[in-house]
Amino acid sequence: MANKVSTGAKIGVMTLAIMNITAVVSLRGLPAEAEYGLSSAFYYLFAAICFLIPTALVAAELAAMYQDKQGGVFRWVGEAFGERLGFLAIWLQWVESTIWYPTVLTFGAVSLAFIGMDQTSDMSLASNKMYTLVVVLIIYWAATFISLKGMGWVSKVAKVGGMVGTIIPAGLLIVLAGVYLAMGGESQMNFDGNFFPDFTKFNNLVLASSIFLFYAGMEMMGVHVKDVENPSKNYPKAVFIGAFVTVLIFVLGTFSLGIIIPQKDINLTQSLLVGFDNYFKFIHASWLSPVIAVALAFGVLAGVLTWVAGPSKGIFTVGKAGYLPPFMQKTNNNGVQKNILYIQGIIVTLLSLLFVVMPSVQSFYQILSQLTVLLYLIMYMLMFAAAIALRYKQKDLARPYRIGSKGNGMMWFLAGLGFCGSLLAFVLSFIPPAQIPSGSPAVWYAVLFAGCLVVVGAPFVILAARKPSWKNMNDSEPFEPFSWQEKANK
Numbered sequence: 001m002a003n004k005v006s007t008g009a010k011i012g013v014m015t016l017a018i019m020n021i022t023a024v025v026s027l028r029g030l031p032a033e034a035e036y037g038l039s040s041a042f043y044y045l046f047a048a049i050c051f052l053i054p055t056a057l058v059a060a061e062l063a064a065m066y067q068d069k070q071g072g073v074f075r076w077v078g079e080a081f082g083e084r085l086g087f088l089a090i091w092l093q094w095v096e097s098t099i100w101y102p103t104v105l106t107f108g109a110v111s112l113a114f115i116g117m118d119q120t121s122d123m124s125l126a127s128n129k130m131y132t133l134v135v136v137l138i139i140y141w142a143a144t145f146i147s148l149k150g151m152g153w154v155s156k157v158a159k160v161g162g163m164v165g166t167i168i169p170a171g172l173l174i175v176l177a178g179v180y181l182a183m184g185g186e187s188q189m190n191f192d193g194n195f196f197p198d199f200t201k202f203n204n205l206v207l208a209s210s211i212f213l214f215y216a217g218m219e220m221m222g223v224h225v226k227d228v229e230n231p232s233k234n235y236p237k238a239v240f241i242g243a244f245v246t247v248l249i250f251v252l253g254t255f256s257l258g259i260i261i262p263q264k265d266i267n268l269t270q271s272l273l274v275g276f277d278n279y280f281k282f283i284h285a286s287w288l289s290p291v292i293a294v295a296l297a298f299g300v301l302a303g304v305l306t307w308v309a310g311p312s313k314g315i316f317t318v319g320k321a322g323y324l325p326p327f328m329q330k331t332n333n334n335g336v337q338k339n340i341l342y343i344q345g346i347i348v349t350l351l352s353l354l355f356v357v358m359p360s361v362q363s364f365y366q367i368l369s370q371l372t373v374l375l376y377l378i379m380y381m382l383m384f385a386a387a388i389a390l391r392y393k394q395k396d397l398a399r400p401y402r403i404g405s406k407g408n409g410m411m412w413f414l415a416g417l418g419f420c421g422s423l424l425a426f427v428l429s430f431i432p433p434a435q436i437p438s439g440s441p442a443v444w445y446a447v448l449f450a451g452c453l454v455v456v457g458a459p460f461v462i463l464a465a466r467k468p469s470w471k472n473m474n475d476s477e478p479f480e481p482f483s484w485q486e487k488a489n490k
Contacts, residue, residue, distance in 0.1 A: 020242030031271035050421030059219035080386035108300035109135035165299010177256035189258035321479030322471030
């Protein structure tokens with residue numbers, strides 16, 4: 001199929017760069033890297049070079065190649081390695097986002113706990129497992145029922161939530177740190193420390209491996225590559241600008257927390273709010289603490305509302321092509337994939353119930369975050385490998401955006417760098433972190449290994465049970481066959 005020429009308004013370099021920043025930046029992970037002090041900057045830069053930039057550029061080429069065909073990562077991996085691995089890739093993308101909800105909502109629950117004016121009481125409430133569990137479930141199911149009514153209006157909420165709940169607080173946190181130091185405040189972070197971490201302590205790298213997920217999502221921007229004027233020049237320019245600003249926000253935001261909170265007191269779920277509280281007290285503006293808590297919670301809720309029905313649409317589209325049973329293809333009167341959303345909600349509920357067996361909210365947050373990283377990194381490794389394979393399997397297919405002007409060397413370098421970086425982070429993610437009480441090591445390993453095995457094995461079981469009747473013959477937008485299927489049918 002020939003590639004269509006975009007007739008809409010072109011996206012400028014700075015506009016696309018801002019879209020990249022908005023899609024990727026989240027403040028909830030800053031405390032995890034603040035544990036590392038000055039060396040956190042090394043991890044941010046390392047992950048940006050080895051993961052963020054390769055992801056964005058590789059996804060841009062793949063998205064441009066198949067801009068007229070459905071499927072996203074299912075299409076990309078399926079064209080390279082067949083439908084089984086393609087289905088695994090999009091399955092991992094959906095399940096990863098499902099597991100992500102309890103972690104991001106935990107941060108939202110903590111933010112809501114800090115609406116009060118007494119920090120000690122707020123911290124106590126934020127550490128209460130039952131409070132967190134109830135808030136996570138109420139907000140998630142509320143978002144699900146809203147999604148079932150249709151998601152057309154949610155983009156406006158997401159835009160406002162992203163600005164109010166992420167970009168403005170990030171800038172404010174950095175400004176507050178500057179004001180604090182300028183007014184003679186004592187920095188709790190040792191800036192005379194080592195930029196390079198101690199590589200002999202592998203367990204100290206575990207939290208840092210989760211930084212790769214901070215940068216996840218940049219591949220979604222690849223769908224806009226044809227809407228950029230002169231994409232071969234301007235798309236990578238926008239990527240590098242977006243990556244630079246993203247790294248800057250993460251590095252300065254992390255330093256801002258380290259400056260006001262001693263390393264020994266850093267808490268993965270609470271320290272962002274505590275940091276704001278401490279800065280506001282210093283400038284005698286404690287009344288702003290509840291305001292920023294509401295803003296951060298609103299940002300979280302807006303993001304969750306946007307994503308609840310988002311990744312599920314990808315698996316739903318693929319399911320209609322005969323990859324999921326009819327039960328998971330059901331829609332309501334608004335055309336929303338209701339049964340997939342219900343199944344997603346049940347999974348979120350069961351995962352949230354892990355609160356009662358984990359030793360703390362913080363340990364629960366960390367183990368789910370690690371499982372999310374593991375699953376998403378498998379998908380990314382498949383994507384990077386597919387990009388290289390397609391240079392040979394479909395070398396004559398038009399590439400409106402191409403990495404490297406000629407030959408495959410640049411693709412091998414970037415996709416290979418992304419693959420190796422993802423593999424390194426994947427291996428490190430299994431090691432229990434030394435900084436956080438994760439409970440019994442047996443529970444830690446059991447959850448991660450069992451979680452990976454069950455999630456990775458599930459799509460193969462589904463495909464083995466697949467029946468011809470699963471294909472939705474009444475679909476108004478049928479899924480286009482893979483190129484290798486078209487050749488086989490000739």
